[in-house]
Amino acid sequence: MGKTIIGPWQPVRGARIHHSSLVLFLLLLTAGCASLGVKETPLVTLVDFALQEATLFEQRYRIRLRVRNPNASELRIAGIRYAIEINGQEFIDGVGASEATVPGYGETVVEVTGISTLFGLLRQLQELRSERRTLDYRVTGALQLEDVLSRIPFSSAGSIELPPQASGT
Numbered sequence: 001m002g003k004t005i006i007g008p009w010q011p012v013r014g015a016r017i018h019h020s021s022l023v024l025f026l027l028l029l030t031a032g033c034a035s036l037g038v039k040e041t042p043l044v045t046l047v048d049f050a051l052q053e054a055t056l057f058e059q060r061y062r063i064r065l066r067v068r069n070p071n072a073s074e075l076r077i078a079g080i081r082y083a084i085e086i087n088g089q090e091f092i093d094g095v096g097a098s099e100a101t102v103p104g105y106g107e108t109v110v111e112v113t114g115i116s117t118l119f120g121l122l123r124q125l126q127e128l129r130s131e132r133r134t135l136d137y138r139v140t141g142a143l144q145l146e147d148v149l150s151r152i153p154f155s156s157a158g159s160i161e162l163p164p165q166a167s168g169t
Contacts, residue, residue, distance in 0.1 A: 082141030
C-alpha cells in the first residue's frame with residue numbers, strides 16, 4: 001500500500017522543475033540570439049514610392065526603404081513586413097523576401113512592392129482636396145534577420161510640405 005504507481009497519466013515528481021527549466025532555457029536562448037550584435041534597433045525610413053501598376057481595385061507600388069544599422073555587426077536581412085500610413089490612415093502595405101546585408105554602422109536601400117486598395121486611394125485623394133498643407137506619413141513593420149528567430153520591429157514618421165496648388169487652394 002505504501003508503493004506509488006506511476007502511470008502515463010500521472011506526472012513524475014520534479015517534472016515541473018524540468019519543464020520550467022526547459023522553458024527558461026528556451027527564453028534565454030531566444031533572447032541571446034536576438035541580442036547577437038543587435039543592441040540598437042535599426043532605423044528604417046521611407047525613401048520613395050512610385051506607382052507601378054493600377055487596376056480598378058488595386059494599385060502596386062515600388063517602395064524604397066533605407067535601413068540604417070547603428071550596430072557594429074552587420075545585419076543580414078531575409079525579409080521585411082511593413083505598412084505605410086498617410087495622414088493617420090493605412091495606405092500601402094506589403095511583405096517581401098528582400099535579402100540585403102547592411103554593414104555595421106552603415107546603411108542600404110531595400111526595394112519592395114506594396115499594395116493599396118481603391119478605397120485607400122480614394123480616402124487619400126479626398127484628403128488632398130482638403131485645406132491640408134502637409135502630408136504626415138508613418139512607416140511601421142518588422143525586419144526578419146537570417147540568423148535570428150525573432151523579428152526586429154521598426155517605426156518612423158515624417159511630414160511632406162505640399163505646394164499650394166497640391167493642397168486644393
